[in-house]
Amino acid sequence: MSGHAALAPSARYRWGNCPGSLHEIAKVPPPTTSAAAQEGTDAHDVAAGFLRRFRDDPNRTQRVLTEAEPREMFDYLMFVAQFCESGHEPLLVEHPLRALTKYRSDIWGTGDAVVQPAESIDLAPQPWSNGADRIHYPKGTRHVIDLKWGQGIQVEAWDHDAGTPNLQLDTYGLAAMLEEIPGVAQPGYIAMHIFQPRGFSELGAARSSPPIPVVDMVTEHLPALLTQAGAVDATAPGEGLNPGPWCRKTFCPAQGTCPAYREKVTGYSGSPFTSVAVGTVEQDFLAWAKGEETTSYTQDEVADLLDKADLVLAWAKGVVSWAKAVKEFALNEASAGRPPTGYGIEQGMGIRKWDKESPLASIVRATGLKKAQCMDAKLKSPTQLEKAVNDDEKWAKITKKFVVRELTKPKLVKTKGGPAPSPVFESVAPTDLDAQGTLLS
Ligand code: SF4
Numbered sequence: 001m002s003g004h005a006a007l008a009p010s011a012r013y014r015w016g017n018c019p020g021s022l023h024e025i026a027k028v029p030p031p032t033t034s035a036a037a038q039e040g041t042d043a044h045d046v047a048a049g050f051l052r053r054f055r056d057d058p059n060r061t062q063r064v065l066t067e068a069e070p071r072e073m074f075d076y077l078m079f080v081a082q083f084c085e086s087g088h089e090p091l092l093v094e095h096p097l098r099a100l101t102k103y104r105s106d107i108w109g110t111g112d113a114v115v116q117p118a119e120s121i122d123l124a125p126q127p128w129s130n131g132a133d134r135i136h137y138p139k140g141t142r143h144v145i146d147l148k149w150g151q152g153i154q155v156e157a158w159d160h161d162a163g164t165p166n167l168q169l170d171t172y173g174l175a176a177m178l179e180e181i182p183g184v185a186q187p188g189y190i191a192m193h194i195f196q197p198r199g200f201s202e203l204g205a206a207r208s209s210p211p212i213p214v215v216d217m218v219t220e221h222l223p224a225l226l227t228q229a230g231a232v233d234a235t236a237p238g239e240g241l242n243p244g245p246w247c248r249k250t251f252c253p254a255q256g257t258c259p260a261y262r263e264k265v266t267g268y269s270g271s272p273f274t275s276v277a278v279g280t281v282e283q284d285f286l287a288w289a290k291g292e293e294t295t296s297y298t299q300d301e302v303a304d305l306l307d308k309a310d311l312v313l314a315w316a317k318g319v320v321s322w323a324k325a326v327k328e329f330a331l332n333e334a335s336a337g338r339p340p341t342g343y344g345i346e347q348g349m350g351i352r353k354w355d356k357e358s359p360l361a362s363i364v365r366a367t368g369l370k371k372a373q374c375m376d377a378k379l380k381s382p383t384q385l386e387k388a389v390n391d392d393e394k395w396a397k398i399t400k401k402f403v404v405r406e407l408t409k410p411k412l413v414k415t416k417g418g419p420a421p422s423p424v425f426e427s428v429a430p431t432d433l434d435a436q437g438t439l440l441s
Contacts, residue, residue, distance in 0.1 A: 006106035007229055009171035014250040016167050016228040020240030024254040028329060029336050036150065043073075043149040044112065048094040050077050051113060055091040060084060071387075072197035072205075076147055079195050079206055083143050086118040090181055099178030100171070103222075104229050107171065113145040114176045116184050126158070126208055141211045142187035144169065144176045148196035153249055157194040158209040165192050165209045170221055173209075177217055190217055248321060248438050255322065256329030264439060265318040314434060321438075 006022070007015055014021050033041075054060055054077060084091055092114040100107045121141070122134035137143070146169060148155050157166055165173065169192035177190050189211035197205040212221075231240070241260035246252070255261055334345050363374055380388070382403050389395050434440055 005108045007104065007232065009107070009109040009168050009175070011250055012167040012171050012225075012228070014246040014252055015232055016225075017244055017246050018240065018242040018252075019228070019231040019235040020238070020242070020260075021252060021254065022232055023235065023237040024241060024258050025252070028253055028257055029332055030253070032332060032335070036152075040149040044094070044147060047073060047076055047112070047147055051080060051091065051093040054081065055084075055093060060087050071390075075197050075205060076195050079193075080113050080115070080145055082123075083115045083117050083121060083145075085121075089115050089117055090184055091115045092176075092179075092181065095179075097172060097175035097179055099180075100175045100225075102178075103226060107175075107225070107229065109172060109175065111144055111172055111176055112147045114142065114179070114181075115145075116140070116142040116181065116187055123208060124204070124206070126160070126210075135208065135210070137191050137211050138189060140185065140188035141191050142176055142189070143191050143193060144172045145193045145195060146172065148194055149198065150196070151198040154199045155194050155196055155207075157192050157207040165212070166194070169194070169209065171225060173212070174217060174222055174225060177214060187214055189213055244439050255325035256327070262322060265315075265322045318438070 095111050097111045098108045120139045121137045125132055173190040173192050191211045192209040194207045243261045243264035247255055247261050330340050386395050
């Protein structure tokens with residue numbers, strides 16, 4: 001068994017919500033690997049190497065890391081290490097989780113780290129934990145840890161409003177639950193964790209689910225997975241397309257060609273740009289704002305326009321993201337020898353950069369310039385340094401002495417109690433998009 005599973009856990013957020021996506025994706029050529037995706041693959045390889053050395057080290061110390069490793073790798077290793085405190089727990093690293101293939105041959109994946117601690121364990125609080133100081137995971141909990149190296153999209157382990165796990169982790173959790181681990185008893189609970197050291201989150205790098213009883217996994221989560229997979233089987237080509245946040249968040253390769261996504265994001269089912277019209281209220285308001293009209297507006301009306309302005313910005317971001325997906329698709333087509341009519345590929349010229357890694361000494365010698373004339377030394381930002389210092393006490397002293405916070409331009413913020421915004425375009429309601437132009441549902 002090699003390659004990728006047709007119903008890969010990593011894509012379940014997409015295929016579980018958009019059963020037609022498999023047919024739609026099959027129409028487009030496979031995307032070429034991006035630099036970011038390659039960086040993620042490389043980081044996983046490096047992290048797996050550390051974890052294996054850590055697992056196989058009789059003392060299980062952090063010496064498997066060298067000074068040169070990025071801080072994020074150290075943090076990941078420390079996060080996983082806390083589940084291995086007895087020193088002899090089997091730790092599965094980059095392990096193929098295939099136990100679900102007894103139900104569906106097309107659902108399997110690779111677990112970054114799976115471990116079942118010998119004892120109970122307490123972890124840092126989570127937003128779903130109702131103010132508890134630490135989260136208690138009982139003895140017999142099997143933990144599934146997923147390393148996310150990306151920093152663009154923050155991934156949560158647990159939707160604390162819905163009380164459900166992230167669908168990718170849920171699938172890994174089910175597969176890990178069914179996995180036979182020699183010398184380890186069947187688990188009583190499953191817990192899932194995301195470790196995303198480079199993505200900003202007020203919750204920190206680690207986000208976790210509560211311990212989920214295995215009985216719930218078997219009676220609720222497994223049937224839900226199989227129902228979603230069954231819906232994919234039952235969907236004919238061109239049907240079952242359901243645009244939502246999963247289009248962008250899972251980087252659906254069909255975004256550039258999918259009619260349902262285009263219609264939802266642009267608000268138009270025909271040619272997307274022929275019927276864009278700004279309502280007369282907006283035109284009046286613009287004229288009034290420019291001093292061309294003396295019409296006065298109530299505060300409620302201005303608030304409504306502000307809401308619309310935010311929606312238009314979100315709508316524009318959604319359209320830009322859709323347009324980028326179209327361009328990427330067209331470039332892939334051209335690269336595969338099928339250029340769109342009237343288009344061809346031209347090699348772009350990148351910015352100049354130094355050919356060798358450290359040309360400084362040679363340049364200083366050859367030009368007669370001083371070192372300081374060749375280099376810009378720049379202090380890192382307070383946010384970057386705070387992370388590097390990683391010592392609250394030391395940092396408080398530096399903050400007191402050297403850090404100032406300049407006031408920025410005042411901005412309007414939304415307060416409670418305003419009027420409900422009205423739709424700006426007939427088919428795009430104020431609640432359809434977030435500020436980044438990602439579909440909310
Ligand atoms: S772009 Fe969205 S709606 Fe279209 S196939 Fe992909 S996930 Fe489904």
